[in-house]
Amino acid sequence: MDCEIRSYIGTRSCQEDSAAFCETENGLFCIVCDGIGSRREGGSSSKYAAESLTARFREGFKTDFPEFITAAAEKTDREIYEKFGSASGTTVVSVYIKDLSLYWLSVGDSRLYIKRAGRLKQITTDHDYAYVLKKRLELGIIDQKTYEAEKHKGGRLASFIGMGGIDIVDVSMKPVELCEGDVLLLATDGLYKSLGDEKIAEILNENKTSAETADRLIEAVKKIEGAVDNTTLAVIM
Numbered sequence: 001m002d003c004e005i006r007s008y009i010g011t012r013s014c015q016e017d018s019a020a021f022c023e024t025e026n027g028l029f030c031i032v033c034d035g036i037g038s039r040r041e042g043g044s045s046s047k048y049a050a051e052s053l054t055a056r057f058r059e060g061f062k063t064d065f066p067e068f069i070t071a072a073a074e075k076t077d078r079e080i081y082e083k084f085g086s087a088s089g090t091t092v093v094s095v096y097i098k099d100l101s102l103y104w105l106s107v108g109d110s111r112l113y114i115k116r117a118g119r120l121k122q123i124t125t126d127h128d129y130a131y132v133l134k135k136r137l138e139l140g141i142i143d144q145k146t147y148e149a150e151k152h153k154g155g156r157l158a159s160f161i162g163m164g165g166i167d168i169v170d171v172s173m174k175p176v177e178l179c180e181g182d183v184l185l186l187a188t189d190g191l192y193k194s195l196g197d198e199k200i201a202e203i204l205n206e207n208k209t210s211a212e213t214a215d216r217l218i219e220a221v222k223k224i225e226g227a228v229d230n231t232t233l234a235v236i237m
Contacts, residue, residue: 001097003030003236004214008221010190010228016043017188017232018050018090022058027098029057030234034110034188036089036160037230045080045162046090052076053094065096066171069105073161073169081164088162093124093186097236101175102184107168108160111192113200114176115183120201123176127168130154183213183237190231194221210235 003021016035021028033049035042053072061068073092080088091108104112106124114121125131133150136142142150159168183204192200195217203220207213214235221231 001028001236002210003028003234004210005030005032005232005234006214006218007232008190008218008228008230010221010230011226012037012228012230014043015230016046017190017230018043018046019186019232019234020050020054021234022054024058024060026057026060027096028236029054029094029096030186030236031092031094032110032186032188032232032234033093033161034091034108034190034230034232036091036157036162039089040087041084042089045084045088048080048083049076049090049092049161052079053092057096065098065103066173069094069096069103070169070171073105073107074166077161077163077166080162084162089157089160090162091157091188092161095184095186095236097178097184100178102178103172103175104170105172106170107166108157110186110188113185113187113197114178115185115201115204116179116181118201118205120197120204122197125170127157127159127170128154129156129158131168132158183210183235185233185235187233188229188231190229191217191221191233194224194228194231210237213237 033046035046
């Protein structure tokens, strides 16, 4: 499979996203990270996470991938917190592909999508305050009145790498079996908040190569008027 990564600084003063990929005899690994802009070391945290997790993948692993990547994420989280303290923080979304088997890990609100048969599906869950509120409501921890009063805060991150103990992490314990023609998209929130899923799906369906698709997505973000966040994406075909 082919992987293309693109980044755009947007209207921000610095780029706090990071991404990387590599291929070894174990398969393909790709990671996209979004440093928390409100934290002084957000950009440093994203760079450290992308480089650290990619390096650990290159070194190889003897356990199954879900166990390996969970332990690697927890170790990277502790290292970032020890290095940068409370000024740290980054989202992480990563994939591992071996033959046609896909595994993924997600912390935060950077997303993994699969386009299959012309339809776009979000695979990951956004780990924001809206997610936490919904869970609390479902469990009866809060009532509907409290939920309504708090939901305007829903966009705040509820989990990230660099907390010194990750609150929420999603890992695929079983592989997703890929089909011929599937397209994978990893992206920071700068992409989907700028374009929306419908426009993303349109671009994915119009282009035949990962390079063309990645270029078109970034071009579309650049046409957005007004404030635009850092945007980083990886397209795998």
